[in-house]
Amino acid sequence: MQRYRTFTRDEVKVIFVLGGPGVGKGTQCTHLAQDYGFSHLCAGDLLREEQARPGSEFGELISTCIREGKIVPQEITIALLKNAMKDEVAKGRTKFLIDGFPRKMDQAIKFEEEIAVSEFTLYFECSEEVMLQRLMKRSETSGRADDNIESIRKRFKTFIDTSMPVIDYYRGMNKIVTIPCEKTKEEVYDLLVVKIKDRLTL
Numbered sequence: 001m002q003r004y005r006t007f008t009r010d011e012v013k014v015i016f017v018l019g020g021p022g023v024g025k026g027t028q029c030t031h032l033a034q035d036y037g038f039s040h041l042c043a044g045d046l047l048r049e050e051q052a053r054p055g056s057e058f059g060e061l062i063s064t065c066i067r068e069g070k071i072v073p074q075e076i077t078i079a080l081l082k083n084a085m086k087d088e089v090a091k092g093r094t095k096f097l098i099d100g101f102p103r104k105m106d107q108a109i110k111f112e113e114e115i116a117v118s119e120f121t122l123y124f125e126c127s128e129e130v131m132l133q134r135l136m137k138r139s140e141t142s143g144r145a146d147d148n149i150e151s152i153r154k155r156f157k158t159f160i161d162t163s164m165p166v167i168d169y170y171r172g173m174n175k176i177v178t179i180p181c182e183k184t185k186e187e188v189y190d191l192l193v194v195k196i197k198d199r200l201t202l
């Protein structure tokens with residue numbers, strides 16, 4: 001039988017996780033992955049690893065995009081995600097939280113056409129003011145090249161211009177679960193678990 005996608009919907013369960021910079025995607029995914037056995041793949045982390053890999057032909061491009069808050073060309077990110085998913089599947093892990101992806105329409109279309117179809121998308125929602133506070137606090141220790149006020153402003157703009165259309169697209173398909181994220185990490189997590197409890201044992 002001809003295969004259209006790398007993984008069928010029986011082979012893997014994919015949940016996308018979107019939300020503005022600093023909203024708490026990584027924090028909540030880590031917790032959910034520990035409690036419910038998801039593999040947590042953060043697209044930004046995969047890009048930062050690739051950027052730091054000696055000999056990477058994409059290092060310079062990734063570094064510029066991240067600093068400028070721009071989206072890295074989708075082929076690069078999708079190839080990294082595909083490899084990471086294959087490694088996990090080889091270990092018998094089939095439930096994925098894909099954190100910070102797809103943040104542009106072309107990524108959403110390409111990933112779902114070629115890699116796997118998503119179950120649904122978590123949308124973490126929060127004001128820019130709160131996200132800015134969280135990022136400025138994190139910048140004291142994170143060492144991330146994009147945790148500075150100039151890059152943060154650009155990341156906010158890219159999120160509104162480029163990533164919100166992806167959220168609107170999935171909302172139109174009734175595949176968005178919105179999680180308000182202004183409260184404490186623990187309160188947000190409790191709400192998250194309640195909102196998706198029927199779907200945690202995919």
Ligand code: UP5
Nearest residue numbers: 021022023024025026027044066071072100134138184185
């Ligand atoms: N914190 C978290 N929750 C809190 C709460 N409820 N109350 C108080 N504090 C809270 O959290 C941020 C900080 O806030 C932490 O200090 C945390 O303790 C605290 P975190 O969980 O790290 O937030 P997160 O949403 O993961 O923020 P992050 O900065 O990682 O989001 P981004 O979406 O900006 O970053 P990402 O790594 O996903 O992408 C970086 C760049 O990579 C992009 O800008 C882009 O250039 C590139 N990229 C692509 O090009 N393509 C992709 O597909 C993905 C990324």
Ligand code: MG
Nearest residue numbers: 025026042044
């Ligand atoms: Mg993150």
